[in-house]
Amino acid sequence: MVRLLTATFLSPLLLALVSHADEPARHDFTTGADFSFIQTNGVDSWTDGFVGKLRYDDFSDGLTISRGFLEHRFRLADTLDTRVAIEAYDDNLGPAADFTEAFLEWRPVPRSRNRYRFKLGAFYPRVSMENVDPGWSSPYTLSSSAINSWIAEEIKTIGAELSVSRRPQSLGGRHTFVGQVAVFYANDPAGSLLAWKGWSVHDRQTRFGDKLPLPPLPQIQPGRLMERQDPFVAPFREIDNRAGYYLNGEWRIGQRFALRAMHYDNRGDPEAVEGGQYAWRTKFVHVGAQATLPLEIGLIGQWMRGSTVMGSPVDGVHLVDTEFDSLFLLLTRRFDKHRISARYDNFEVTQNDSTPEDNNPESGHTWTLAYRYSASDNVQLAAEWLSIKTHHCGWVYYGILPTHTEQQLQLSLRFQFGN
Amino acid sequence: MRLVSVATLMATVRLLTAGALIIGACAAVARASDLDVSVVDRDGKPVPNVAVYAVPLGEASGGSAATATATMNQIDVQFHPHILIVQQGTAVSFPNTDTIAHHVYSFSDPQQFDLAIYKGDLHPPVTFDRPGLVTLGCNIHDNMLGYILVVETDMFGKTNNVGQATLPLNRSGEFKVRIWSPRIRDRSDSLSRTVTLSGGRDQVLRFSLESKLRPPRDSDSGALAWSDY
Numbered sequence: 001m002v003r004l005l006t007a008t009f010l011s012p013l014l015l016a017l018v019s020h021a022d023e024p025a026r027h028d029f030t031t032g033a034d035f036s037f038i039q040t041n042g043v044d045s046w047t048d049g050f051v052g053k054l055r056y057d058d059f060s061d062g063l064t065i066s067r068g069f070l071e072h073r074f075r076l077a078d079t080l081d082t083r084v085a086i087e088a089y090d091d092n093l094g095p096a097a098d099f100t101e102a103f104l105e106w107r108p109v110p111r112s113r114n115r116y117r118f119k120l121g122a123f124y125p126r127v128s129m130e131n132v133d134p135g136w137s138s139p140y141t142l143s144s145s146a147i148n149s150w151i152a153e154e155i156k157t158i159g160a161e162l163s164v165s166r167r168p169q170s171l172g173g174r175h176t177f178v179g180q181v182a183v184f185y186a187n188d189p190a191g192s193l194l195a196w197k198g199w200s201v202h203d204r205q206t207r208f209g210d211k212l213p214l215p216p217l218p219q220i221q222p223g224r225l226m227e228r229q230d231p232f233v234a235p236f237r238e239i240d241n242r243a244g245y246y247l248n249g250e251w252r253i254g255q256r257f258a259l260r261a262m263h264y265d266n267r268g269d270p271e272a273v274e275g276g277q278y279a280w281r282t283k284f285v286h287v288g289a290q291a292t293l294p295l296e297i298g299l300i301g302q303w304m305r306g307s308t309v310m311g312s313p314v315d316g317v318h319l320v321d322t323e324f325d326s327l328f329l330l331l332t333r334r335f336d337k338h339r340i341s342a343r344y345d346n347f348e349v350t351q352n353d354s355t356p357e358d359n360n361p362e363s364g365h366t367w368t369l370a371y372r373y374s375a376s377d378n379v380q381l382a383a384e385w386l387s388i389k390t391h392h393c394g395w396v397y398y399g400i401l402p403t404h405t406e407q408q409l410q411l412s413l414r415f416q417f418g419n
Numbered sequence: 420m421r422l423v424s425v426a427t428l429m430a431t432v433r434l435l436t437a438g439a440l441i442i443g444a445c446a447a448v449a450r451a452s453d454l455d456v457s458v459v460d461r462d463g464k465p466v467p468n469v470a471v472y473a474v475p476l477g478e479a480s481g482g483s484a485a486t487a488t489a490t491m492n493q494i495d496v497q498f499h500p501h502i503l504i505v506q507q508g509t510a511v512s513f514p515n516t517d518t519i520a521h522h523v524y525s526f527s528d529p530q531q532f533d534l535a536i537y538k539g540d541l542h543p544p545v546t547f548d549r550p551g552l553v554t555l556g557c558n559i560h561d562n563m564l565g566y567i568l569v570v571e572t573d574m575f576g577k578t579n580n581v582g583q584a585t586l587p588l589n590r591s592g593e594f595k596v597r598i599w600s601p602r603i604r605d606r607s608d609s610l611s612r613t614v615t616l617s618g619g620r621d622q623v624l625r626f627s628l629e630s631k632l633r634p635p636r637d638s639d640s641g642a643l644a645w646s647d648y
Contacts, residue, residue, distance in 0.1 A: 028520075078522065078535040079558065109524045109533045109558055117648075132646040139644045165561065165648055169554065172601045172633040173564050178648045250648060255562060255639045290643055298642035334641050 025419055028073040030134035032416030033088075034142075036066040042388075042406025046197050047091055047204065049213035049231070051395060053364075053388045054408050055143075055202035065090060066412065067203065068097070069135030081105045083123075085135060087205050098207030100136065101156075117163040122208070122236075125157050126180060126248050127262060129288045129300050130330065134418070136205060140300075140341040141370040142384040142410050145328040146199040147286075147304050147345075153206050154193055154235040155264075159184030159243070178250040178260075188239040188268045191280035191308030192229075195322045198362045199347040201388055208236055218357040218397055225319065225355065226311070230276030239279040240269035255292070262286040270310045270318050282308040284324075298332040321353040322360055337375070343368040357397065364390035380414040452619050454586040458578050458598055458626045465582025466600070466632065470504045470568050472575035473586055473594040476613070488544060490514065491555065491565060493521050498555055498565025501636060502600070504575045505567060510544035522558035529553050529569055552599070561647045564636070568599060591617040596624055604630040 038061055044050035045057040056064075068088035073081050082104055088097035103121025110116075124131075128148040130138040136152070138144060144152060161182035167173055196214055206212060211232040214220065220229040244266035252258045264286065268279040284306025291299050304326050311319025325348045332341040345366035351359070368386040375381060389405045396402055454473060458466045487506065492499040493515045505511060515521045515538050524533035529551035534542040536559070547553065547569040555565040574594075576584035597611040605628050616622055639645065 075536065107558055109522070110526050110556065111531070112526055115556075115561070126648075129646075132644045163648065167564070169601075172604075173554070174633060174636060176561070176648070252648075254636060255643075255645045258645070292640050292642045296640045296642045300643070332642065 026075045028075075028419060029070060030416060030418035031068075031070040032135065032414055033068040034066045034412045034414050035063070036142075036410055036412040037063055038066070038411075039409045040407065042408070043400060043404050046193075046200055046215070047093060047213070049215065051197060051215045051392065051398060051400075053198070053200045053202075053366075053390060053406055055200075055204050056408065056410075066410075067135075069137070071134045079107050079109060081107075087135070087207055089204065091204075093212060094207050094210035098209045100205045100207050113166050113168065115165045117161075117165075119157075119161040119163075120159075122156055122158045123161070124151065125155065125161075125182065125246055125262065125264065126250070126260065127151050127155070127286050127288070127302070127304075129258070129260075129290050129302060134416070139372070140330060140332050140339065141343060141368055142382055142412055143201050143203050143368060143386060143408075145302065145330070145343060145345050146201055146326045146347040146366065147302050147328060149200050149202050149204075150194055150326075152202075152204065153200070153212065154187075154190040154233070156187055156206075156236055157182050157184045157246075158186040158236060174254050176250075176252040178248075178252070180248040180250075181245070182248075183243050183245050184266075185241075185243055186236050186238040187244060187266050188272070188279035189233050189235045189237055189277045190266055191268075191282035191310070192233040192235070192278065194282075194324055195280070195308050195310070195320055195349070195360050198349055198360070198390070198392060199324075199326060199364070201345065201366050201368070201386060206235060210234070216398065219355065225358075226278070228273050228276065229278060234277055237275070237277050239274045239277060240272035242267050242269055244268070257289075257291045259289045260287070264306070271312050278310045280308050280310045282306065296333065298330075298334075300330040300332075301328065303327045317353050319353060319355055320358060320360070321351065323350045323352070324348065325350075328366075337373055339372045339374075341368075341370045341372075343370075359394040359397075362390055362392035362394075364388060364392075378415060378417050380416065382410075382412040382414070384408075384410045384412070452588045452617075452621050454574070454588050454596070454616060454622050454624065455583060456576075456578070456586065456596065456598070456624045456626070457581075457583045458628065459582055460628050460632050461630070463627075465578070465580070466602070466628065467578050467580050467582060468502060468635075469578040469582070469584070469598050469600040469603070470502055470575070471578060471584040471586065471596070471598050472504065472568075472570040472572055473596045473614075473616070474570065474572045475574075475590070476593040476595055488512065491567065493517055493523070493557075493563070496557075496560050497563055500565075502566045502568065502577065504577060505547055505569055506573050506575070507550050507569050507571050508546065508548060509569075510546045511567060512540065512544040513542060514540050521560065521563070523555060524558055525553050525555050525567075527551065527553040530567075533558070559647075562645060566601065588616055588618055588622065591615075598626050602633045602635060603628060604633060 043052035045052040070086040085101040103123045106118040163180045165178040167176045246264040248262040250260040265283045268281045272279040286304045288302040307323045309318035328345040330343040348363045366388045370384040373381040456471045458469045529549040553567040557563040574586045578584045
């Protein structure tokens with residue numbers, strides 16, 4: 001725990017001391033930690049190698065430091081930054097503190113109506129509309145939706161992204177159009193957890209060095225069909241030496257409306273396997289929108305549908321051949337320093353293969369209610385209650401009923417500071 | 420040191436404002452004439468924040484050269500004012516009052532420039548020598564948008580909440596009176612009028628817009644967070 005706090009707080013303090021006082025700092029950072037009280041009622045968590053949808057379970061109830069984070073930007077030149085994000089967790093799935101993002105960003109000064117941005121390194125693709133605060137936090141809830149929890153678990157762009165935006169004067173400067181194209185490597189095992197564990201709802205982001213435990217799947221045991229799979233997933237490995245890509249488009253009207261759509265394909269070779277990890281062919285389309293409604297109510301909706309497959313195909317069907325689908329709607333309203341938010345998630349995994357003892361279909365929904373109070377720039381209080389009802393066909397292998405409702409109450413005190 | 424200079428500046432501004440008020444009062448007594456321009460939308464409702472300026476034609480030219488300075492502030496990650504009108508030759512300062520740094524730029528033809536990342540008053544003022552519309556952005560905060568309209572006259576103003584602008588009429592002759600706002604969709608030739616103005620007599624001009632206005636630029640309601648892109 002001491003290690004965790006040291007890692008989170010000490011480095012930015014040192015940086016703040018060395019930065020010059022007169023000019024705008026070359027270093028910009030935000031760092032913080034969430035001190036939480038957690039009460040769960042559910043199945044043992046996926047983070048403990050079981051199938052529970054939550055990050056916590058009976059083993060972790062009570063008081064805990066749920067996360068420490070640091071987001072840091074260093075200005076190499078006026079238009080060139082290095083940016084890193086570090087998360088610290090106390091769950092032994094990786095080092096105490098490790099990177100979630102690390103990239104170079106070049107923002108040349110526009111010389112025309114087109115604005116170009118270039119990223120090189122490891123970063124999140126532009127899917128989440130919830131996780132927009134420092135440290136990929138959400139200003140609305142403590143946990144992310146099922147869609148964005150999965151992005152946090154398994155998806156990272158490790159490559160390059162070019163972004164072009166344009167704000168036509170012919171539309172009065174209110175509309176902005178953004179297009180992005182990215183090419184990436186090293187995200188081949190992505191899809192393993194979604195197929196084998198299913199969707200989850202939590203606030204944990206996978207760091208570069210993390211190994212995420214799989215449930216005790218019958219078919220990955222020694223002597224079985226997929227015995228070459230380690231009992232964990234390391235989602236950011238390169239296995240097949242094939243590049244993936246995504247295309248994203250966004251349309252914005254001032255700060256009232258945004259619509260985005262993405263086509264994502266990791267172009268994984270489903271027959272490649274190396275070092276205990278399979279490459280999965282994972283594709284999805286994503287559509288997200290956010291709008292300010294009358295009465296200053298904010299609405300966010302995201303929808304995702306895709307497929308992930310692994311193993312040799314027989315008659316066009318792979319050994320593990322699944323499709324996934326999720327949608328959430330979030331309503332939020334701010335009252336000065338207070339904010340209340342409500343979210344409904346629906347999620348589903350369907351299966352095309354008939355591999356025995358590997359039943360992955362599931363369906364479920366989640367209700368989340370959250371209240372946040374910003375006492376100051378440095379102190380935030382949050383309370384969140386969520387309830388997930390899941391029906392998962394494969395749970396009978398683990399001796400539990402295929403239908404469960406899991407609930408979690410989290411009270412959280414965040415201390416955050418930056419320059 | 421900086422505090423002192425800011426205080427001095429504030430005092431000077433107050434003094435100048437008071438002076439301007441006194442001069443204004445005297446002028447009212449002396450009954451100098453005005454050009455009153457009103458702008459209404461197609462429903463007859465007043466349109467605020469429309470730039471109005473009268474460019475002298477031929478014999479009416481002259482008028483004072485630009486000596487004034489102007490300020491385009493950055494407050495709460497937005498440009499203030501959203502639209503600034505200045506006479507050609509005016510030096511505009513760009514103080515950043517936010518606690519976060521900005522990188523102000525423009526790619527517009529009349530004046531391409533950028534003020535590399537800064538807080539406070541780091542950069543000297545920029546002089547706008549060529550007439551036209553200068554669109555401002557921030558290279559860090561994509562949603563920031565501001566306009567500087569550089570005009571070839573010292574007779575300019577902006578409509579108030581009741582859609583009226585009063586330009587002091589300091590000479591006689593023929594003028595082209597123009598209006599501009601990013602919200603207006605009407606054809607540009609309907610946004611200017613050639614009028615003959617003579618000192619000593621108030622004149623009234625009314626622009627009735629035909630096309631529906633674009634909505635005003637949204638202020639962030641705070642209901643949602645908006646990431647940069």
